[in-house]
Amino acid sequence: MKNHSSIKVGVFVFLSSLLCHAEGFAQAPGNVPVTVGATTSKGNSRISGAIIDSTLSKGVEFASIALFTMADNKAVDGTVADENGKFSMTKIAPGSYRLLISFIGFKDKTVNNIKVEKGKDVELGNIRLAANVQTLQEVTITGEKSMVEEKVDRLVYNAEKDITSKGGDAADLLRKVPMLSVDLDGNVSLRGSSNIRVLINNKPSTIIASNVADALKQIPADMIKSVEVITSPSAKYDAEGSGGIINIITKKNNLQGLTLNVDSGVGNRGTNLGLNGSYRKGKMGFTLGGFGRAFYNKAESVLDQTTFSGLNASQTHQRSTARDRGLFGQYALGWDYDLGKNQALSAGLRYGTRNFIQKQNLSIDQYSNNVFDATTQRKVDRKDLSGTVDFNVDYIRTFKPQQEWSISTLYSRTGLTNNFNTDLLNESGAVSSQIKNENKNYNSEFTLQTDYQTPIGKNQLIEFGAKGIFRTVNSDYRYLLAGESGNFVLDPNNPAGALNYNQNVGAGYVSYTLTTLKKYTFKLGTRYEYTGIVADLGEKGSVSIPDYGNLVPSINVSKTFGASTLKAAYNRRIQRPGIQQLNPNVNLSNPQSISMGNPALSPELTDNFELGLSTNIKKTYVNVSAFARQTNNSITQIRTTVDTLAGAILTTYDNVGKQQAYGFNVFANVYLTPKWTVNGSLDVLHSYLEGQTTGADGTSVPANNSGWNYGGRIMSQISLKQGWGLQAFGFYRGKEIQLQGNRTGFYMYSLGFKKDFPNKKGSIGFGAENFLGKGVRLTSNLKSEQFNQTGVNQLYNRNFKITFNYSIGKMSFDAPRKKTKSVNNTDVVGGEQK
Numbered sequence: 001m002k003n004h005s006s007i008k009v010g011v012f013v014f015l016s017s018l019l020c021h022a023e024g025f026a027q028a029p030g031n032v033p034v035t036v037g038a039t040t041s042k043g044n045s046r047i048s049g050a051i052i053d054s055t056l057s058k059g060v061e062f063a064s065i066a067l068f069t070m071a072d073n074k075a076v077d078g079t080v081a082d083e084n085g086k087f088s089m090t091k092i093a094p095g096s097y098r099l100l101i102s103f104i105g106f107k108d109k110t111v112n113n114i115k116v117e118k119g120k121d122v123e124l125g126n127i128r129l130a131a132n133v134q135t136l137q138e139v140t141i142t143g144e145k146s147m148v149e150e151k152v153d154r155l156v157y158n159a160e161k162d163i164t165s166k167g168g169d170a171a172d173l174l175r176k177v178p179m180l181s182v183d184l185d186g187n188v189s190l191r192g193s194s195n196i197r198v199l200i201n202n203k204p205s206t207i208i209a210s211n212v213a214d215a216l217k218q219i220p221a222d223m224i225k226s227v228e229v230i231t232s233p234s235a236k237y238d239a240e241g242s243g244g245i246i247n248i249i250t251k252k253n254n255l256q257g258l259t260l261n262v263d264s265g266v267g268n269r270g271t272n273l274g275l276n277g278s279y280r281k282g283k284m285g286f287t288l289g290g291f292g293r294a295f296y297n298k299a300e301s302v303l304d305q306t307t308f309s310g311l312n313a314s315q316t317h318q319r320s321t322a323r324d325r326g327l328f329g330q331y332a333l334g335w336d337y338d339l340g341k342n343q344a345l346s347a348g349l350r351y352g353t354r355n356f357i358q359k360q361n362l363s364i365d366q367y368s369n370n371v372f373d374a375t376t377q378r379k380v381d382r383k384d385l386s387g388t389v390d391f392n393v394d395y396i397r398t399f400k401p402q403q404e405w406s407i408s409t410l411y412s413r414t415g416l417t418n419n420f421n422t423d424l425l426n427e428s429g430a431v432s433s434q435i436k437n438e439n440k441n442y443n444s445e446f447t448l449q450t451d452y453q454t455p456i457g458k459n460q461l462i463e464f465g466a467k468g469i470f471r472t473v474n475s476d477y478r479y480l481l482a483g484e485s486g487n488f489v490l491d492p493n494n495p496a497g498a499l500n501y502n503q504n505v506g507a508g509y510v511s512y513t514l515t516t517l518k519k520y521t522f523k524l525g526t527r528y529e530y531t532g533i534v535a536d537l538g539e540k541g542s543v544s545i546p547d548y549g550n551l552v553p554s555i556n557v558s559k560t561f562g563a564s565t566l567k568a569a570y571n572r573r574i575q576r577p578g579i580q581q582l583n584p585n586v587n588l589s590n591p592q593s594i595s596m597g598n599p600a601l602s603p604e605l606t607d608n609f610e611l612g613l614s615t616n617i618k619k620t621y622v623n624v625s626a627f628a629r630q631t632n633n634s635i636t637q638i639r640t641t642v643d644t645l646a647g648a649i650l651t652t653y654d655n656v657g658k659q660q661a662y663g664f665n666v667f668a669n670v671y672l673t674p675k676w677t678v679n680g681s682l683d684v685l686h687s688y689l690e691g692q693t694t695g696a697d698g699t700s701v702p703a704n705n706s707g708w709n710y711g712g713r714i715m716s717q718i719s720l721k722q723g724w725g726l727q728a729f730g731f732y733r734g735k736e737i738q739l740q741g742n743r744t745g746f747y748m749y750s751l752g753f754k755k756d757f758p759n760k761k762g763s764i765g766f767g768a769e770n771f772l773g774k775g776v777r778l779t780s781n782l783k784s785e786q787f788n789q790t791g792v793n794q795l796y797n798r799n800f801k802i803t804f805n806y807s808i809g810k811m812s813f814d815a816p817r818k819k820t821k822s823v824n825n826t827d828v829v830g831g832e833q834k
Contacts, residue, residue, distance in 0.1 A: 045116045047122045049126070060103055092116050158226050171188070191661070229245075238507070293328050299794060314647035332348065334348045335348070354385065362590065366647060379425065388413070404452070410446070435482075440476050447469045450466055451463065462510070475584075477585035511523065533545045552573065555571070577602075594648055610626070625664060627663060637653060649787055654692070684709075727753070732746075748797075761808075776797055
């Protein structure tokens, strides 16, 4: 721990010198370099040199240099080396000085007794830094990082500190992130809004756009390094996602050498296996990763609904038992190459697969005016299968710190099959007839973007760029009946058709950041997006959807005083409909609860306002934020009765709504001892929804609903001796308000521990979730002039799991690689999809 402490002291000394002598100079936005003026009288001499890696004999770019007086050890000046390791400090007064050089991964270097004479320059030549291998190991394994960090435009949850994450998936982990809420199906919402964008390492994927809930099951929680919650995205981000952006950062390795890491977990509800390796030699590196997760669960549900037609009422009572099985996986190959000191090229190929299979036994009792009519029995087999390929090539050139230019490309294609087979049973339980729905979808997109940013002086940063997205969606659907010969033939009584949907988006943005003397930071920007759409329903003809252009401004202001930061933000966001909301396929797997999309949907527009305060009080970090938003032309679920099917309810989507929401979030992280932390948050949200429903006479009538929602989470983590760790977690989500009703809340909890191996190469652990009961029970209540519906769903999610992790290989330190930028599409709805 000696070396670990020396790095912290070195960094602290340098930062202290900057902070103590920054008067008269504005702070730079982000990482814009700051040259600090001397506190002594100025001279006309110069001190220069070059920082060299002693092992590789090449410059250490962006190393930190601080100048102190020899007599009283007072900080005088400081700077940062350029991309070649060279540095220079001017206007140095005569005297005797010492130089302190520091950079992560190297031992601090001190150059003493530097004599400066009046009018004479001092050239120090090459100053060699020695790699600090021991420091790297200790920082990686035992370094203390706060569970939650706040940056200029986002809140960061450091998931790698979560010892119970192994064996779960990304949805399990996101439940622990402040401001996020995840329901039992894996649908994510941010401050009550499900209209968000989810990115993986700043990259989109067509599989994420298709279904966020299922896509999150592909990502093991223990592969996640951090989760970034961006509530007020700047103009640099796509305008899509009215609620904000969630960026999931996975663990990466940029060190030299060859490694292999094995992660596995076995439980009564799920099993996972991950293999990840990396190899780097000189300027070139390769990564190869693959991980999969299988889960199995069962659920029971009861649904009671009554539909009205004049003076007549049709009642339906449904009971179902279902067994769910799924296999999810992602496999990736990455390559990167340093073209030179200031250029880098990278490419990646990723394949994701999602296989969800459900076998359901469904019993339906029907009544007319409380008089029993009939009972039907069904066996339904659902298959939701997909395969996604992403390929990207990215180039970046760095001119100096914070001045860079990049070109990024991405091609994605997803094949999605969403089918079901239904066996209708007679009174004796034999199959009387069969019906099959086939629904095949293809979603592809190509993206090209370029970005440039440069500092202006010491306290300003400007960013601008352009982007084009070319997206194609195709869906073919049909119903088939089993014929007398056993072959399936087209069902003439049920719908068949296609959707061909082409969407092209062109965008440009500019963003400006200014930091003032009094520690105010302003980040202003605007983005313009033009969207052109051509769509048709195959033989049924075209769908008229007009092109549209949107100007979306963003304003972020922050003020730092002492250990506290106050932030205010405004932005406008767009929410385009996703494929599941557009797809006109009629899902009749449950004949009393039918769903279909609407290809004529147009986007939503949302105005967001936010005010936040974060502070450190001794060993406690507190973040309080209040927010408000209004959405016009809201994409709203509409439920109506279907005359052709007695008692059936059809759920579809339309742009008939308005949503208003306001609330606040409080998060706190407390270090009770250096080894024991407790953190938790409270979420309070008030929602108002307004839209149109169908009245008793079949005409459209206005409808509205409002109410409060409360939620929260608490987690405690203890690090014990000899590598033992313990963690407990609890989560609650309150009643959810919908336009035509509500759904009750639910809670989850977990307890886990792990034991690190003595050589720090691996660990073994045990976790238990919802272990005091059978599972979670959810009730939904919906009501209109046409129907009343109550549904109860019992999910058996009690889980016990054993986890194992082990790393093989040897790594050595190299100077930090240049990072390439990648395409960052955030423009397709990623919220709840049915």
